[in-house]
Amino acid sequence: MITVDLRSDTVTKPTPGMLEAMWSAKVGDDVFGEDESINALEEKAARMFGMEAGIFCPSGTMTNQIAIKCFTQPLDELIADQTAHVYRYEGGGIAFNSGVSTRLLNGERGRITAEMIEPEINADNIHYPHTSLVVLENTVNKGGGSCYYLKDIALIANLCKQHNLILHLDGARIFNALTFTGDKVEDYGQYFNGISVCLSKGLGAPVGSVLLADRATIKYARRIRKVLGGGMRQAGFLAAAASYALDNHVQRLEEDHAHARVLADELVKCTWVTGVTPVETNIVLFDTLKPAEEVVQLMADHGISCNSTDKHRIRFVTHLDIQPEQIEYTLEVLKKIK
Template sequence: MMNVDLRSDTVTKPTPGMLEAMFTAKIGDDVFGEDETVNELEDKAAKLFGMEAGIFCPSGTMTNQIAIKCFTQPLDELIADQTAHVYRYEGGGIAFNSAVSTRLLNGYRGIITAEMIEPEINAENIHYPHTILVVLENTVNKGGGSCYTLEQIKPIAELCKDKGLKLHLDGARIFNALTQTGDKAVDYGKYFNGVSVCLSKGLGAPVGSVFLADKETIKYARRIRKVLGGGMRQAGFLAAAGIYALDHHVERLKIDHAHAQILAAELAKCDWVSAVLPVETNLILFDTIAPASAVLEKLAEHGIKAMSTDKHRIRFVLHLDVHADQVEHVVKVLKTI
């Protein structure tokens, strides 16, 4: 039986070329700043996004939580969409780590606008938390891989600058967004105070994210990373995978997007599917008439793994370990359910 894992783009295994890069990496103690490969990755990512500096961390949750800690103080408030990963899937870390509150907005598939944000910025009043940060997510996981363009980001950045707010990007799948929109990574540095870049999703690295910001923020971020237990020692083996991913796995994201379109088109034909959200990148969210659990059981009988995100909603995620023949297999199975 052919096996196809569509649960997430985090399930990928390092490619032979990536493994070779990991095995031959030059390493040192990164907590002492002496790991050459980690330093190279941080510098490479920072330059790529037009930022001054970066810090390599084990996960995107950690880079996001460090960013929030860097940009806020207790009794502050951040603004984000109600689907935001930093709010829903980071274990309540905003409150636990930073002691700040969250103002949630109802964007369209996770996309919020300056017009939505402005009226939610609190006036200076002791009864209100101090609004200090806006967090965007690109692509939006709960939005089915929906993308912000730089044209959409620009007015938000201008509003934040005018109101004295910081702007952070949870770039969990930022390269999927860039592949779709055609925007340039280097331009992000013009708009954001901080950017979290995940290497272990669409890019296929086994571990790691990089938080990018100005040098002073990253200096403070190193202290926070240490407190959170994220100071890794000979981390160059992992950083080498990140460098390889940036060099070799960005352009190929177009393949994942094309595969997602094929599956989305087939799902739209299925009479047991009630709706398919618009597909922009490598994520597909679709609603089922029967309980999602029943559909997942049926898919599993044919070697297909997927995830439910609600009682009647399922998510497919395409990635570099899903090849054309596996996509064909899924299409055939969908026709039989």
């Protein structure tokens, strides 16, 4: 039986070239700033996005939480969409780590606009928390991999400057977004105070995210990372994998997007599927007549792993370990479900 893992793009294994890069990595104690591979990755990522500096962390959750801590004070409030990863999937870290409240907006598939944000900025009144930060997610996980175009981000950034707000990007799948929109990576830095770049999703590195910001913020971020237990030692083996991913796995993301579109095209034809979210990148969300868990089990019986995200909603995520023949096999299985 062919096996296919469509649960997430976090399930990928290092490629032979990535393993070779890891094997030959130059390492040192990163807490002392002596790991050459980590230093090189941080400099590479910052240069790519037009930012001053970066810090390598074990996860996107940590880079996001460090950013929020750096950019806010207790009694502040941040603005984000109600589907935002920082709110839904980071364990209540906004409140626990930073003592900050959250103003949630109802965007279109997770994307919020300057027009939506402006009326939610609190007046300078002791009854209200101080609005200090806006967080965008790109791509939006709960939005089915939906993307922001840079022209829309520019409008939000201009609003933030007018109101002295900080703008942070949870760039969990930022290179997927860039692949879809055609925007340039080097243009992002001018709009954001902080950018979290996850390397262990579509890019296929085994571990890690990089937080990018100005040098003063990154200096403080190192202190916060240490407090959170993220001070790593000879972690250059992981950084080398991430650098390899940045050099070799960005261009191929279009293959994942093409696979996702093929799956979506077949799902639209299935009589037991009631709706498919428009596919922009590598995430396919679809709704079912049957209970989602029943469909997930049917797929598992045929060697295909996937996740339900609601009682009648399922998510497929394509990635670099998915080959064309696995997509064809999945299409055959979908056709058999009644």
